[in-house]
Amino acid sequence: xxxxxxxxxSSEEIEALAIGAWILGxxxxxxxxxxLLNMRTLYRDGTVVSLMDARDLDDDDLVAVVSxxxxxxxxxERLTDPATIARAVRMMEEHLGREFRAIMSVEIGGGNAIxxxxxxxxxxxxxxxxxxxxxxxxxxxxxSFAIHDLPMFPLTLADVRDNEVIVTRAASWKxxxxxxxxxxxxxGSIAATCKAPRTGREVxxxxxxxxxTKAIRLGQAVQEARRQHRDPVAAVLQTEGGRLLFSGKxxxxxxxxxxxxxxxxxxxxxxxxxxxxxxxxxxxxxxAVGWLDGEPCVMxxxxxxxxxxISGEAIGTETLRYGQRxxxxxxxxxxxxxxxxxxTHVGPRAFxxxxxxxxxxx
Amino acid sequence: MxxxxxxxxxxxxxxxxxxxxxxxxxxxxxxxxxxxxxxxALRDVLDTSGVATGAIDAVMIGTTHxxxxxxxRRDLTPVAAIRIGLPASASLRPxxxxxxxxxxxxxxAIFMVEGGHEYDGRPIVPLDVAAVRRAARQIRESGIRSxxxxxxxxxxxxxxxxxxxxxxxxxxxDVAITLSHELGRIGLLERENVALLNAALLDxxxxxxxxxxxxxxxxxxxxxxxxxxxxxxxxIASVAETFPVFAFASGPTxxxxxxxxxxxxxDALVxxxxxxTTDVGxxxxxxxxxxxxxxxxxxxxxxxxxxxxxxxxxxGGSLVTEEPLxxxxxxxxxxxxxxxxxxxxxxxxxxxxxxxxxxxxLGDRRRVASLPxxxxxxxxxxxxxMIDESVDRMKPDASEMPLVAVGGGSxxxxxxxxxxxxxxxxxxxxxxxxxxxxxxxxxxEVDQIFQDLTRDEAIAEARRLAxxxxxxxxxxxxxxxxxxxxxxxxxYLPGNSLRTRVRVVGDVTSHxxx
Numbered sequence: 001x002x003x004x005x006x007x008x009x010s011s012e013e014i015e016a017l018a019i020g021a022w023i024l025g026x027x028x029x030x031x032x033x034x035x036l037l038n039m040r041t042l043y044r045d046g047t048v049v050s051l052m053d054a055r056d057l058d059d060d061d062l063v064a065v066v067s068x069x070x071x072x073x074x075x076x077e078r079l080t081d082p083a084t085i086a087r088a089v090r091m092m093e094e095h096l097g098r099e100f101r102a103i104m105s106v107e108i109g110g111g112n113a114i115x116x117x118x119x120x121x122x123x124x125x126x127x128x129x130x131x132x133x134x135x136x137x138x139x140x141x142x143x144s145f146a147i148h149d150l151p152m153f154p155l156t157l158a159d160v161r162d163n164e165v166i167v168t169r170a171a172s173w174k175x176x177x178x179x180x181x182x183x184x185x186x187x188g189s190i191a192a193t194c195k196a197p198r199t200g201r202e203v204x205x206x207x208x209x210x211x212x213t214k215a216i217r218l219g220q221a222v223q224e225a226r227r228q229h230r231d232p233v234a235a236v237l238q239t240e241g242g243r244l245l246f247s248g249k250x251x252x253x254x255x256x257x258x259x260x261x262x263x264x265x266x267x268x269x270x271x272x273x274x275x276x277x278x279x280x281x282x283x284x285x286x287x288a289v290g291w292l293d294g295e296p297c298v299m300x301x302x303x304x305x306x307x308x309x310i311s312g313e314a315i316g317t318e319t320l321r322y323g324q325r326x327x328x329x330x331x332x333x334x335x336x337x338x339x340x341x342x343x344t345h346v347g348p349r350a351f352x353x354x355x356x357x358x359x360x361x362x
Numbered sequence: 363m364x365x366x367x368x369x370x371x372x373x374x375x376x377x378x379x380x381x382x383x384x385x386x387x388x389x390x391x392x393x394x395x396x397x398x399x400x401x402x403a404l405r406d407v408l409d410t411s412g413v414a415t416g417a418i419d420a421v422m423i424g425t426t427h428x429x430x431x432x433x434x435r436r437d438l439t440p441v442a443a444i445r446i447g448l449p450a451s452a453s454l455r456p457x458x459x460x461x462x463x464x465x466x467x468x469x470x471a472i473f474m475v476e477g478g479h480e481y482d483g484r485p486i487v488p489l490d491v492a493a494v495r496r497a498a499r500q501i502r503e504s505g506i507r508s509x510x511x512x513x514x515x516x517x518x519x520x521x522x523x524x525x526x527x528x529x530x531x532x533x534x535x536d537v538a539i540t541l542s543h544e545l546g547r548i549g550l551l552e553r554e555n556v557a558l559l560n561a562a563l564l565d566x567x568x569x570x571x572x573x574x575x576x577x578x579x580x581x582x583x584x585x586x587x588x589x590x591x592x593x594x595x596x597x598i599a600s601v602a603e604t605f606p607v608f609a610f611a612s613g614p615t616x617x618x619x620x621x622x623x624x625x626x627x628x629d630a631l632v633x634x635x636x637x638x639t640t641d642v643g644x645x646x647x648x649x650x651x652x653x654x655x656x657x658x659x660x661x662x663x664x665x666x667x668x669x670x671x672x673x674x675x676x677x678g679g680s681l682v683t684e685e686p687l688x689x690x691x692x693x694x695x696x697x698x699x700x701x702x703x704x705x706x707x708x709x710x711x712x713x714x715x716x717x718x719x720x721x722x723x724l725g726d727r728r729r730v731a732s733l734p735x736x737x738x739x740x741x742x743x744x745x746x747x748m749i750d751e752s753v754d755r756m757k758p759d760a761s762e763m764p765l766v767a768v769g770g771g772s773x774x775x776x777x778x779x780x781x782x783x784x785x786x787x788x789x790x791x792x793x794x795x796x797x798x799x800x801x802x803x804x805x806x807e808v809d810q811i812f813q814d815l816t817r818d819e820a821i822a823e824a825r826r827l828a829x830x831x832x833x834x835x836x837x838x839x840x841x842x843x844x845x846x847x848x849x850x851x852x853x854y855l856p857g858n859s860l861r862t863r864v865r866v867v868g869d870v871t872s873h874x875x876x
Contacts, residue, residue, distance in 0.1 A: 034551075038453050073811075073861075074481050076549045077515045079451040160449040161487065188450075188480040251760050269760075319655070323755040 006050040006126050009216075011043040014117065016219030019313075021113030023218055023236065024211075024331075026303050027317040028262075028286035029110015029136030030072050034080050039114060042082065042121045049117050052102050052126040054209045057200030061101035063128055064089045065145075065198055066119055067112045069157070069180065070190030072318070078190050080111070082118035084158050088194040089119050091156035091164050096197060104128035104203065106143060106195055108211040109136025109286070115192075127212065134208040134334035135303050138261055138285040141173035142346045144336045145198065148206040152176045156194045159187035208334040214240070222312045232312025233327045236305075243360050245290060245298055246279040246328040247272045247309065253320045261285050266306075266320050268328070279328060281306070283317040288351045290328060298330045298360050299353065301337035301346045305329050330360040363417050365583075366800025367403060368616055368793075369396055369425040375796040376403035378411050378418075382623075386411035387793045396427065397573040404581040415582040420870060422799040424590035424612040427570055428563050432610075432660035435463060440470030441561040442506045444497055444530070445554065446522045447478035447514035450486055456512070456554055461661040468562045470506040473497035477522040478514030481811065485522075486514060494526045498533035508538045510561040512554035516543035517810055538564045538604075545607060545666055547809050548861075552656060552665035559662060560607040567606035571599050588870065593667050594619040594649045594798065595805035595867055598836050608667065610659055613795060614641045615650050615669050620798030621766040622648045624788035630764045631753055631782070634794070635771035637679040638693035642672045642752045645766075647845045649867075651758070667807065672752050678771035680712040682741050689744050703729050712774055715741045722773035746776050754781055768794040804870055805845075806832025809863040817860060821847055824864035837868030 009017075018032040057063065066089060068080055093099055103116040103123070108131040116127045132143035146152065155167040157180060165183045170176035184191045198207070217239055225235035237244055248268035255264035263284050270277040280291040287304035290297050298304055306315045309325040336342050338359060348355040363385070367376045374392045378385040388406040393399035400423070408415065431437045443456035456472050457465045475497065477489035501509060509530055513522040520543040527539050540561040546553030575587055589602035590612040596602075602609065614634060621632040628648040634641045644651040650669035657668045675691020679698040682689050694701040694709055701707035703714040704725030710733075716722050718730040718738045753765060762783040767775040768791040777785050790797060808828040812820035825844060833839050846865040 034454065037458055041453065041458065071481070073548060076552075077451070077481070078447075078486075079454045079550060081451070081453040083453065160452075188482075188484075188486070249754070322759050323757055325751070325755070 005056055006052055008048045009051050009117070011040070013216050014039045014043065014114070016216045016223055017113060017212070018219065019222050020215030020218030021108060021110060023222075023305050023307070023314040024113070024134070024215055024303065025109035025136040025314065025316070026286040026305055027283055027315070028138065029107060029112065030075065031316070032111045032114050034075065035111045035114035035118060038080065038082055038118050039121070042118070047121045049120045050126040051129050051212060054128050054130045054203050054207060057101065057128065057203055059199060059201035061200035062096070062098055063198045063200065063203050064092060064100040064103045064119070065106050065132065065195040066103060066115050067106045067193055067195065068115050068190070069184050069193050074189045078160070078188060080115075080118070081160065082122050084160055085115050085119040085192040086122040087164070088156050088158040088192040089123060091158060091166065092154070092194040092197060095154060095156060095166055100125060100197070101200065102126045102128045104207070105131045105212075107131055107133045107136050108215055109133065113212070113215055128203060129212040130203060130207040130209045131211045132207060134211050134337065135301070136286050137346060140177045142350070144206050144208050144334070145196070145202070146173055147336060147339070147342045147345050150196065150198070150202060150206060152196050155180055155196060157183055158192045161187070163187055208336065225312065233307050233309065233329065236307065236312060237329060240331045242329045242331040244327060244329055245360070246270065246277070246292065247274050248279055248326065250320055250322055250324045250326060252322065262317055264317065268326065271325065281328070282353070284351050285317065287317065289348060289353050289355065296355055296358075299348045299355055299357060300351060301333040301342065302360050303331035303333060305331060332361050333359070363413060364419055364800045365404070365407065365421045366796040366798070367400060367421065367423045368613065368795035368799055369400065369423065369427065370613060370795070374399040374403045375793040376407040377790070377793055377796040377800055378407055378413055379797065379800040384790050384797060385413065387790055387796065389793060396425070396570070397577045400574065400577045401580055404577065404583070408581065416584065418583050418585040420585050420588055421578055421583060422588045422590055422596050422802050423574055424616045424795065424799040425570070425609060426613050428567060428606040429610045429659065431563060431566055432464070432559060432662070435467055435660070437566040438467050438562040439508055439565045440506055441468050441558055442471040442473065442497075442501045442504070442509045443469075443554070443558060444473045444475060444494065444509060444511045444526060446475045446489065446511065446526060447486065447550070448474050448476040450478060450514055451550060454551060456558065458551065459663060460555070464660060464662065468558060471501065471504060473500070475526070479516070479519040479522065481515055481518065482813065483519050489522045489525055491525065491529060494529045495533060498530045501530070501537060502534040507536070508540070508561040508564050510540045510542070510554070510557040512542035512550065512557050514550055515548075516541070517546070517548055517553070540564070545605065547665050549665040552663050555662050556607050556664045556666045559659065559664070560605060563606040564604065567603045571603040575599065588802070590616055590799045590802050591667075591805075592669060593652065593805055593807070593865070594669075594802060596802040596870065597804065601835065611668050611671070614643065614671055616795040616798030617641070617768055618643045618645055618650045618669065618798065619648070619801060620794030620796070621645070621768045621788065623797055623801050624790060624794060625766045625786045627764055627766060627786065630766050630786070631756055632766045632768065633749065633753060633772070633775055634769040635767070635774055636677045636769050637698055637771065638675070638677045638695045640674050640676045640749070640752070640771070642674070642756045643669055644756045644758060646758070649845055652846075670756070672756050674748060674752050676712070676745065676748050676774070678711065678713040678774065682710045682712060682715055684737050687740055687744060689741055689748065712741070712745060712771070716773050745774055749775060750779055753779060757781065767791070803867045804832055804835050804837035805865055805867040806830065806835060806837065807863070807865040809861070811859055811861050813859050815860070817849060820860045820862045821849065821864060824862045825866065828864045828866045832866050832868055836871055838871045839868065842866050842868040
């Protein structure tokens with residue numbers, strides 16, 4: 001086993017992680033607020049979680065990939081609990097008859113960025129500095145693991161009651177989604193899941209590495225800019241090599257729910273240097289495509305983030321409303337997502353837009 | 363005739379309203395003993411108007427008393443929190459995100475009990491009645507006199523909260539009980555926070571209401587007393603004193619309602635410019651648009667019936683500096699009439715700039731005659747930009763709408779603004795809040811998830827429930843009117859799930875034969 005360099009994560013970094021993860025949520029991913037509250041409580045009681053560089057994983061190590069599944073509205077009543085996500089991880093260990101070396105998130109964008117920390121706090125394991133999306137996406141097959149055709153089973157699902165379900169096999173990602181979603185709905189539309197376990201080698205080769213640190217860095221940049229009364233949006237762009245696409249105000253938002261997703265269009269009118277121009281954003285839980293004066297200008301998998309012009313706070317697709325002063329920025333997508341194979345999973349056509357992917361950064 | 367009184371931090375305003383006519387208005391300083399100020403205002407308004415006490419049908423009082431108690435951490439009582447929902451939501455206990463100083467005062471005891479419901483109405487697990495009874499006995503022994511009960515998904519199914527309340531009442535008959543489903547919306551912690559704050563304020567609310575009633579009787583007015591609520595309606599005092607949180611934002615709400623009444627506009631923006639701050643709100647069908655998001659009160663996250671307001675640090679007393687140019691948020695506040703240049707003071711305020719520009723005639727104009735014209739122009743441009751952006755942010759959409767300007771600093775509002783069809787100034791604008799109190803009606807609201815109903819069916823059902831509630835709060839059924847309908851499809855939930863919000867209002871049932 002190689003020498004591992006575990007680094008304790010401070011409570012300040014957890015706060016920054018919540019801010020950064022919400023930005024990387026690109027409008028979706030669910031608010032990290034309740035997960036953050038759990039971490040504050042755990043840290044107040046003396047817990048410290050360690051972060052592990054994925055390169056320190058042994059090829060044969062086993063890594064738990066966790067996520068909280070369910071409806072955001074239910075999550076406001078049945079509040080996320082470290083004990084449940086830890087139980088999903090333990091279930092998987094029992095099922096496999098092997099112990100996990102570490103825990104990682106499937107999705108760094110939104111609340112799921114903090115789920116591995118909650119499990120890790122109770123299980124005394126480190127969190128791997130990686131995820132499988134580098135952002136947030138609405139569907140299970142939209143991960144780097146799926147793009148690499150890794151198996152999607154088994155999956156463990158824990159309910160707060162004494163209900164535990166294991167999906168031992170599924171014919172496809174779609175089937176895994178259908179089966180686990182059905183169980184999730186039965187137990188109240190909220191459940192903790194441990195996805196198909198990954199070996200150290202799989203994480204190193206197929207994971208998106210360094211994303212936890214990236215989210216922390218983003219959050220710190222925003223916090224620091226606010227403290228010094230500098231522009232937090234500029235800090236976000238500078239930290240992650242992002243590009244400012246548009247400054248404007250929200251003019252109109254149309255939302256509809258279809259097939260379990262929040263879909264819609266937001267129209268923005270330009271302010272400052274963009275006065276007289278228009279920007280249109282399409283979303284499907286997350287922001288998917290942006291048009292400047294009718295021309296496609298940014299599209300998934302590039303990260304499209306809508307930030308409050310003054311505070312730099314990310315604005316979700318559920319909370320966009322008329323009159324908000326926002327800046328639309330693009331952050332680079334992880335390279336795996338923009339490969340031809342990657343684009344079949346997460347490119348514009350995967351969201352129903354007949355567009356050839358052109359990166360803002362190409 | 364009705365009397366409307368608004369007890370603000372600085373002034374206590376009172377008006378007598380006859381039908382739609384403001385018969386008389388007075389402004390008196392708020393006194394340390396609120397009752398004295400109210401009695402003075404009542405006496406002033408009755409004496410000068412010559413209205414007979416017997417001709418008064420109702421007295422409506424709006425007060426910031428309860429909000430101030432939370433903000434200043436005073437007059438609060440310890441509360442026992444009973445959370446029903448285990449095994450769900452176990453890790454985030456009551457008071458979890460409260461400021462430490464406030465939690466230290468209010469957190470009396472915490473009891474976590476099995477029970478609660480799912481979003482679709484199924485129980486999570488059965489209510490552990492024995493655990494509630496054990497909690498109630500401990501509460502009795504501890505001497506805590508106020509209990510807040512919050513159950514998971516109680517806005518959809520309140521059975522657990524109601525059953526637990528019965529047990530508590532049985533064990534501790536003298537304890538006051540607040541149930542979260544009567545106050546808040548979906549969002550367990552935020553709704554529970556509202557219940558905890560309410561429970562902490564009950565003693566103060568009872569004392570205050572009693573003082574108000576005594577002030578009324580002391581003034582020889584036999585009419586019933588109503589307290590104004592966050593949503594621009596009133597509730598009879600005996601009911602209102604059990605829901606002090608519903609009076610949290612009644613000040614700005616009353617201003618907006620008064621603005622609607624005085625301008626005869628039902629759909630408009632309202633800007634209330636005071637000495638230190640400006641509140642901007644949006645009227646829909648004559649009522650303030652409600653905030654759909656979290657509102658912080660004294661550092662506590664809440665989610666309940668509150669007006670959607672945008673506050674900015676701009677007022678008549680805002681300090682103006684030249685290099686770099688700034689207006690507010692620091693203000694001379696109460697000290698305006700001593701510290702502003704036009705009043706002989708040494709500090710440059712927004713009022714001085716307005717006087718120099720000829721927007722208003724206050725104090726001694728000569729004292730600002732030497733202000734550089736460039737500075738006056740720049741400061742006014744800044745004020746305009748601040749107002750411009752805030753007003754635009756509060757608009758529901760891009761179409762033009764009128765803006766009603768009220769409050770002592772309303773001279774700072776430019777006569778024309780982008781996206782505003784008309785800037786409307788109204789008579790009695792300085793007592794718009796007391797007018798808003800005097801005209802208030804009774805409301806009923808429903809905000810819940812309906813499944814497997816068409817949109818029309820869901821709205822009809824919500825309307826029926828809202829009307830029921832309004833009648834119970836004292837509305838005359840014949841006068842009920844739907845003022846707000848909103849529906850939002852809920853993603854991920856099975857079936858056809860619609861979150862539907864309906865609000866109805868009606869006139870106060872007459873307590874006096876006319």
